[in-house]
Amino acid sequence: MNASYASALPALARGLVTTFGVALAAMLLAVAIGFAAGIARSLVPRAVDLPILAAIEFARGIPLLVLMYFLFFGLPQLGWRTSSDGAAIAALAIYAGSLGSEIVRGAIASIARGQHEAAAALGLGRLQALRLIVLPQALRRMLPPFVGLFALIVESSTLASLIGVTELLQSIRNNVERDNALSLPLYLTALVAYFAINYPISLASQRLEKRLA
């Protein structure tokens, strides 16, 4: 490797750290949103469920980049200043959280009816039944798709580069801008780096799914 490529590496390492920071923050929030909305949807009557469902469909249906631009460029127009990091994390969390809520709701719904009924027969309330009987079983089923969701967040975190977050992809773009001769090696590095992160994660998700099935 030539010296110029090597000199780009420290910036790439910093970008990688930012990528993980953004992805982990978004993942934590997405898990929180996913559990809150997913459990709420499993408990509330249909009429109350509708607005939650509408919010989820909205978050899933709008392109992530449009949401991110709205949070970063649009909200300040409405008088609410946002930072690029904050807007990126929030948009990723809202999008992934909407998918997470489907994971949680689906896992809860997949636990056999008899389990809910047995809990009721034991005199447990609905919340108690959920906490003591249903959720412990449902958690196992949620694990593989949540691991897969993290890979999706890492992949989608590249969009943060478009609102000025210097994550891995943006640090690569900056270095290509400085020296166009690095275009091929650096973009190859980007492909390889993201593959090296996401392939093991999706493998782990598939393995877990097989093991827990």
Next chain:
Amino acid sequence: MRDAAPQLERGFLLTVEIAVAGTVGASLVGALGAALRISESRGARFAATAFTEFFRNTPPLVQIYFLFFALPEIPGIGPALRLPSVVAATLGLVLHQGAINIEILRAGLGAVPSGQREAGAALGLSRFDQLRYVLVPQAVRISLPALGNNVISLFKNTVLVSSIGVLDLFGAANDVIAQIEVSAELFITVGIVYLVCVGLLGALFRALEKRAAVAR
């Protein structure tokens, strides 16, 4: 906002064109890749699996940048690979969404009970006819919900083409914002257009699933 209407309209048409071309391309990639993954040749299976895993596990935005910025820099053949931005962007979507289609169809083929193929063989159907008349129709039916989601995901990902200067709906909206003024209103309008399209696509696929469903 009114002055911007023709620009946005052209952008929307381009978005639809990219989405249609991308869906056709990704379907072809999916069909070809899935065929290779169940072929008898080890080499073909390995190549198709490697393709699937690589393009599924790398971000579409990075693929688009690679095709647009890095390909022309390959020594020797590079200049011949200088793609127009709209082609590079659509190709990136085709590779990513196509790889996901391969995985969906492979899983669908795997989900058809093996007795079905054996019954086809017992009826004297050739290997190709077993695929054509027995396996593929059932596999596609099983895969339909996932294939539909992937079309919707491709439609949403068309906004990425704006990142290399293609004036799709989102690119046109950003152009308007750069020329005239930043407006939250414009983002909201554009967002609603995407939401409506996604909703329509969702309804279309649910109707398709209903039609394809077989009473058991």
